[in-house]
Amino acid sequence: MENISAERIRHIHLVKIKDLTLKFPANGKEPEHVVLDKLTFGIRDGEILGLIGNSGSGKSMTCYSVAGLLPENAVITEGTIKYQGKDLLSMNAKERRNMLGKDIGMIFQEPASALDPLMKVGKSLDEILLSHGITDKAERYNRISDILKTVGFDDPEKIYERYPHQLSGGQRQRILIAGAVLLSPKLLICDEPTSSLDTVTTVAILDLLRRLCVEMKITILFISHDLSAVKNFCDRVIVMRDGKIVEADTTEDILMNPKNPYTAELLTNARLDPRTLDLTHAEYDPENKPVLLCKDVSAAYTASLWGRWDENLVLSGVNMSIYPGEIKGLIGSSGCGKTTLVKTILGLMRSEGEIKRPEGSIGAVFQDPVSCLNPAHSILWHLKEALRPMRKTMSKEDIQAAIDNAVDTVGLDRSYLSRRPNELSGGQRQRVAIAMCMITKPKLIIADEPFSSLDATSAAEILKLLAKINRENKVAILMITHNIHIVRAVCSTVAVMDAGKIAEDNITEEVLEKPSSEAAIRLLDAEKRLHS
Amino acid sequence: MGRKTGFIISKIAELLATLLVVSLLTFVAFSVIPGDTAQVILGPDASQAQLDALRAELGLDKPLIVQYLNWLGGLFTFNLGKSAAFGVPVASLIAERLPVTIGMSIIALIFVIVISYPLSVLSARRPGRALDQVFSVAGHILFAIPPFVLSLLSIIAASALFSGFRAGQYFRPEDNFPGFIGCLLLPSFCIALPKIAMTFKYMRSSIIEQNASEYVKNAKGHGLTDFRILIKHVLPNSNVSAITVISIVLSDILAGSLIVEQVFNLPGMGRLLLSGIARRDFPLLSGMVFYIAFITVLLYFAADVLGSIADPRIRLK
Known part of the structure; x- marks a missing residue:
C-alpha cells in the first residue's frame, strides 16, 4: 500500500482537544482512576490519524469522549473538545446524539456481534436513516444501495436482504462501515476495526477506509494496537500511555526513529524481533516418534438429529504430525x-480418521483469556x-x-x-x-x-x-x-x-x-x- | 427447502413420539393404581355377575394391550368412554369445563405480559437504582406467595373495597359473556401475580444483557435514540429468548388455575379433576390427565417452533 498524496489534508483542525481530563470517581470498591490526563491534540481536516498504545492507555476513552459515548460513571473534570469550533462538552445529550452518524461516524472492534442478529442488514441501515429523520422510503433505499456499492458490494439488492449470520467477518465490517458513513460524516472514528480480522481481510478493509477518506473527504481517527495496520495507513500517529501523549509525529518518523524510549519499546515488541526478544526455541528431531499424528482426519458440525454427520465437512482428510x-x-x-x-x-469434536495423541494430557490456551x-x-x-x-x-x-x-x-x-x-x-x-x-x-x-x-x-x-x-x-x-x-x-x-x-x-x-x-x-x- | 421441510417433519415426529410416551405412562399409571371402574359404577352392593357383565361391556376383561389400544384410539376420536361417577361421556364433561380454565389462562397471560414488560423495561433502564431495587424486592415477595394464599387475600381485599363484589359468583359464558369475563378477572390476576414476578425477573436481566451488547453500542454510535434501540433491537432480541420462559409460565398458569378455581368456586377443569379423584373415576381422570399433558407438550412444541421461526439464525440454517 503506497501512501496517497497528502494534499487532501487541510491545515485546519476538524477536532481540537484541549486539557481533556477524564476520571472514574472512587466508589465503594475502587479508588479514583484517572483515565485521561490533560490530553491535548488536534485532528486535521482530511487526515488519517493513528492512536496507538497498550491496553489501558486511554485510546478508546479518547474516542468515546469525542463521540459522546462514555460510560455513565466516567466524568470529564477538565478540558474542552471542539468540533469545527463548536464546544461538544457544552452540548446536551440530544444535540450530541444528533451529531453521531451525521457528523461523527463510529466503527467498533467486533464485526461479529455489532449487527442485530434478528434484522436484515438493509433494515439495520434503514434504521439509521429513519432515526435521522429521512422519511422518504425510495430515497432511503437509494442511499443504502449507493453506500453498499461504495463499500464494495456489487449487488446491493441481494445484500440488503441478508441477515448478519449469512455474511463473513469482512462483509460484516463493510456493512458497519457503510452504516457509519451512510450520512456522510466528516469524522470517522475507528476503534480497532481490524483486530479481529485475518490479514487478507484487514488489507481489504484498510483499502476501503482509505478510499472513503479520499472520495468522501472523511477524516479518520484510527485506534489500533496493530502497528502494521498503522504503518501504511495513517498520516500521523499519536502514542499514548497512561492517559497521556508520549509522542506525536508523522507515521514515518514515529516508526523509523522514535524519540521516546517507550515508543521504541512498543515497536520492538510489535516487530517480535527474535534477537531482541530472546525467542530461541528447542531443536526438534523429525526422526523421533511424533507426539501428535493426524492421519486423514475429517470432522463436521452436525445440524440435525437425523442428518448424516458428514453433511458439511469442515475438515476433510487432514494429515499432520508434530514432533517432540x-x-x-x-x-x-x-x-x-x-x-x-x-x-x-x-477430542471435543466427533471425527473420522486416525489421531495419535501423546500420553498424558494436552495443554490448551485459547484466544480470549477473559471468558476462559x-x-x-x-x-x-x-x-x-x-x-x-x-x-x-x-x-x-x-x-x-x-x-x-x-x-x-x-x-x-x-x-x-x-x-x-x-x-x-x-x-x-x-x-x-x-x-x-x-x-x-x-x-x-x-x-x-x-x-x-x-x-x-x-x-x-x-x-x-x-x-x-x-x-x-x-x-x-x-x-x-x-x-x-x-x-x-x-x-x-x-x-x-x-x-x-x-x-x-x-x-x-x-x-x-x-x-x-x-x-x-x-x-x-x-x-x-x-x-x- | 428440503432441509426446512425435514426440520418441520422431524419436529412433528418428536411431538408424536412424546405424546405416545405420555399416553402409555398415563395408561400404565391408571392400570397400576388399585381401584375398579365397574365397582365404582355399580356401587359396593353389586353382585359378581353384574360386575363381570359390566366389565365385559366396558372391555375391561380384555388383555391390557388391547385396552390400551382401544383407549388410545378413543383419545384421537375424543371418545373417552363414560365417566364412572357422572354417567355422561368424559369428552362432554371436559368440553363443558374447558372455557373457564382456558379463559382464565388467557386472561392471566395477558396480565403477565402487559404488566411485566413495561416494568422490566423501566427497571433495566438503570439497573441497581432505587426503582429497580423496589421492583426487584416486590418481585421476590410476590414470587414467594402461593396463588391460593393470594386468592384468599384478594377475596378479602376485594370484598372490603367493592361493595358489589361477591366471592364465588359465576356466569356461564353463553348467558352473560361480560359477566363471565368479569368473574374470571380476579382469579386470573391471582394466578398471574407470581408469574409476573418471574417474567419480570427474566425480561429485566435479558434487556440488561442486550443493552450491553455490541450491536446496541453500534446503534448508539449511529445516533439512534434509546427508545428506537429498545423497540427495534433490544425487545425483539429479548423476546426470542423469552418465548421459552413464557411457554413455561403458561403451563404453570394452567397448573395454578386448577387450585385457584377451587378457592373461587369456579366450574373449571380443576374442580372436575378433584371430584374425579374423590370418586375414583378412572375414565375421567385418565382422559383429563392425558389432555392436560397434551396441552403442556403442545405448548412447549409451539414455543420451540416459534423460537426457530423468530430467529433467522435457526430459520435459515
Missing part, C-alpha cells in the same frame, strides 16, 4: 478450519481444577509443589494465587491459562490465537514465555495464529490450511520464502502489502 520439541505454526484465513482442527485434536477463566473463583482454584484428573494420586505436598512450580514457570507472583481473574490484566490471565496447562506436564500445548486479544507488549511477553517453555521443558507447541511475524519468530515448521485441508506443511523458511500452494501465496501476498 517442535513449534508448529498453523495459519490460514478465517473459516478455513483451524479452530475445528484444534477441537478435533483435543471462571470469574467466581481464585487463581488457586483454577490451578487445582486443572489438576483434578490426577489429584487423587497426589499428596497435599505434591499438589502444593506442582502449583508453586507452575506459577513460577509462567512468571506469576505467588501472591496472585488468592486473586480472582477480574483483578488480573489480559496478559496475566493468559499466564494463568498457560500455568493451567503446565501444571499437568503436557507433551503438547495447543495455542489457539493466544495473542490476538493482547496488546503488543503483553503479546511479546506471552510469546517469550511460550518459547521459554518449549526450550526448557521440550514441550511441542501447535501455534494457531494469523500473524506471520509470530510464525517467523518462533515456529520451526508451519502448516497452511485452506478449506479444511492442509495446503502446505514445511519448514518455516521454505513456506515463507517459496510458498507452493495458492492459499499460502495469497496469505503472504496480503501480509506483504500490509507490511511493505
Whole structure:
C-alpha cells in the first residue's frame, strides 16, 4: 500500500482537544482512576490519524469522549473538545446524539456481534436513516444501495436482504462501515476495526477506509494496537500511555526513529524481533516418534438429529504430525478450519480418521483469556481444577509443589494465587491459562490465537514465555495464529490450511520464502502489502 | 427447502413420539393404581355377575394391550368412554369445563405480559437504582406467595373495597359473556401475580444483557435514540429468548388455575379433576390427565417452533 498524496489534508483542525481530563470517581470498591490526563491534540481536516498504545492507555476513552459515548460513571473534570469550533462538552445529550452518524461516524472492534442478529442488514441501515429523520422510503433505499456499492458490494439488492449470520467477518465490517458513513460524516472514528480480522481481510478493509477518506473527504481517527495496520495507513500517529501523549509525529518518523524510549519499546515488541526478544526455541528431531499424528482426519458440525454427520465437512482428510520439541505454526484465513482442527485434536469434536495423541494430557490456551477463566473463583482454584484428573494420586505436598512450580514457570507472583481473574490484566490471565496447562506436564500445548486479544507488549511477553517453555521443558507447541511475524519468530515448521485441508506443511523458511500452494501465496501476498 | 421441510417433519415426529410416551405412562399409571371402574359404577352392593357383565361391556376383561389400544384410539376420536361417577361421556364433561380454565389462562397471560414488560423495561433502564431495587424486592415477595394464599387475600381485599363484589359468583359464558369475563378477572390476576414476578425477573436481566451488547453500542454510535434501540433491537432480541420462559409460565398458569378455581368456586377443569379423584373415576381422570399433558407438550412444541421461526439464525440454517 503506497501512501496517497497528502494534499487532501487541510491545515485546519476538524477536532481540537484541549486539557481533556477524564476520571472514574472512587466508589465503594475502587479508588479514583484517572483515565485521561490533560490530553491535548488536534485532528486535521482530511487526515488519517493513528492512536496507538497498550491496553489501558486511554485510546478508546479518547474516542468515546469525542463521540459522546462514555460510560455513565466516567466524568470529564477538565478540558474542552471542539468540533469545527463548536464546544461538544457544552452540548446536551440530544444535540450530541444528533451529531453521531451525521457528523461523527463510529466503527467498533467486533464485526461479529455489532449487527442485530434478528434484522436484515438493509433494515439495520434503514434504521439509521429513519432515526435521522429521512422519511422518504425510495430515497432511503437509494442511499443504502449507493453506500453498499461504495463499500464494495456489487449487488446491493441481494445484500440488503441478508441477515448478519449469512455474511463473513469482512462483509460484516463493510456493512458497519457503510452504516457509519451512510450520512456522510466528516469524522470517522475507528476503534480497532481490524483486530479481529485475518490479514487478507484487514488489507481489504484498510483499502476501503482509505478510499472513503479520499472520495468522501472523511477524516479518520484510527485506534489500533496493530502497528502494521498503522504503518501504511495513517498520516500521523499519536502514542499514548497512561492517559497521556508520549509522542506525536508523522507515521514515518514515529516508526523509523522514535524519540521516546517507550515508543521504541512498543515497536520492538510489535516487530517480535527474535534477537531482541530472546525467542530461541528447542531443536526438534523429525526422526523421533511424533507426539501428535493426524492421519486423514475429517470432522463436521452436525445440524440435525437425523442428518448424516458428514453433511458439511469442515475438515476433510487432514494429515499432520508434530514432533517432540517442535513449534508448529498453523495459519490460514478465517473459516478455513483451524479452530475445528484444534477441537478435533483435543477430542471435543466427533471425527473420522486416525489421531495419535501423546500420553498424558494436552495443554490448551485459547484466544480470549477473559471468558476462559471462571470469574467466581481464585487463581488457586483454577490451578487445582486443572489438576483434578490426577489429584487423587497426589499428596497435599505434591499438589502444593506442582502449583508453586507452575506459577513460577509462567512468571506469576505467588501472591496472585488468592486473586480472582477480574483483578488480573489480559496478559496475566493468559499466564494463568498457560500455568493451567503446565501444571499437568503436557507433551503438547495447543495455542489457539493466544495473542490476538493482547496488546503488543503483553503479546511479546506471552510469546517469550511460550518459547521459554518449549526450550526448557521440550514441550511441542501447535501455534494457531494469523500473524506471520509470530510464525517467523518462533515456529520451526508451519502448516497452511485452506478449506479444511492442509495446503502446505514445511519448514518455516521454505513456506515463507517459496510458498507452493495458492492459499499460502495469497496469505503472504496480503501480509506483504500490509507490511511493505 | 428440503432441509426446512425435514426440520418441520422431524419436529412433528418428536411431538408424536412424546405424546405416545405420555399416553402409555398415563395408561400404565391408571392400570397400576388399585381401584375398579365397574365397582365404582355399580356401587359396593353389586353382585359378581353384574360386575363381570359390566366389565365385559366396558372391555375391561380384555388383555391390557388391547385396552390400551382401544383407549388410545378413543383419545384421537375424543371418545373417552363414560365417566364412572357422572354417567355422561368424559369428552362432554371436559368440553363443558374447558372455557373457564382456558379463559382464565388467557386472561392471566395477558396480565403477565402487559404488566411485566413495561416494568422490566423501566427497571433495566438503570439497573441497581432505587426503582429497580423496589421492583426487584416486590418481585421476590410476590414470587414467594402461593396463588391460593393470594386468592384468599384478594377475596378479602376485594370484598372490603367493592361493595358489589361477591366471592364465588359465576356466569356461564353463553348467558352473560361480560359477566363471565368479569368473574374470571380476579382469579386470573391471582394466578398471574407470581408469574409476573418471574417474567419480570427474566425480561429485566435479558434487556440488561442486550443493552450491553455490541450491536446496541453500534446503534448508539449511529445516533439512534434509546427508545428506537429498545423497540427495534433490544425487545425483539429479548423476546426470542423469552418465548421459552413464557411457554413455561403458561403451563404453570394452567397448573395454578386448577387450585385457584377451587378457592373461587369456579366450574373449571380443576374442580372436575378433584371430584374425579374423590370418586375414583378412572375414565375421567385418565382422559383429563392425558389432555392436560397434551396441552403442556403442545405448548412447549409451539414455543420451540416459534423460537426457530423468530430467529433467522435457526430459520435459515
